[in-house]
Every structure is written in structure tokens, then in C-alpha cells.
Amino acid sequence: MPGSHVLVVAYAILDFLSYIQLQVHTAESLEALQMALSVFYTNKHVLKKPFIHEHLNCINSLIMSITLFGTANGFNTELSKHLHIYFAKNAYCASNKYNYEEQMIF
Numbered sequence: 001m002p003g004s005h006v007l008v009v010a011y012a013i014l015d016f017l018s019y020i021q022l023q024v025h026t027a028e029s030l031e032a033l034q035m036a037l038s039v040f041y042t043n044k045h046v047l048k049k050p051f052i053h054e055h056l057n058c059i060n061s062l063i064m065s066i067t068l069f070g071t072a073n074g075f076n077t078e079l080s081k082h083l084h085i086y087f088a089k090n091a092y093c094a095s096n097k098y099n100y101e102e103q104m105i106f
Helices: 002-020 027-046 049-055 057-069 078-094 100-105
Strands: none
Touching: 002 027, 027 057
């Protein structure tokens, strides 16, 4: 029944997302993370192919990355956004606004 497979996939994704957000991982949590990923990949045939290829390509390496480098907490774009504001926009405001692209590059 396709509807039950969709629910299995949805639960596997939710399990994966809840485990990936943990701030401390143990061997058991990594095993549960791998289990949720395995259940997802076993039943992914019910989803549209472009969804899988576009959005879930890098998910296989997450468990290995957590094992090697630690948890994935704090991954966002806020730091780079604020650095851009500080270095580019504030520098532009402090400049004479003449030939500003050349001033920012050099």
C-alpha cells in the first residue's frame, strides 16, 4: 500500500531530523540515526525522483562527519551574513562613495 510507505518515509525523515539536532551524540544515537536513514532509503521509491536527487544528496556523509568532527549544531549562515555587513556595508558607508568597487577590492 503506497500510503503506508509514505508514512514510513515521513517517520524516518522525522526521526533522522530529531537525531541530527542532538548536541551530544553517543554510539546509540548514531546507530539510531543510521537506522532512520536506512529505513528512508529502503522506502524512498514512493517519493518523486527529483526531490531525492536535489535535496538529499549529501545526507549519506552526515553520520561520518559527526563521527569525525562532532555534532552539527551551529551550522547556519548568520556569521557570514554579519561579517558581510560589517566588512562590506560598513566600509562603504565610511568611504567617500567614489569608485567604491575598486576601494572594496583593494
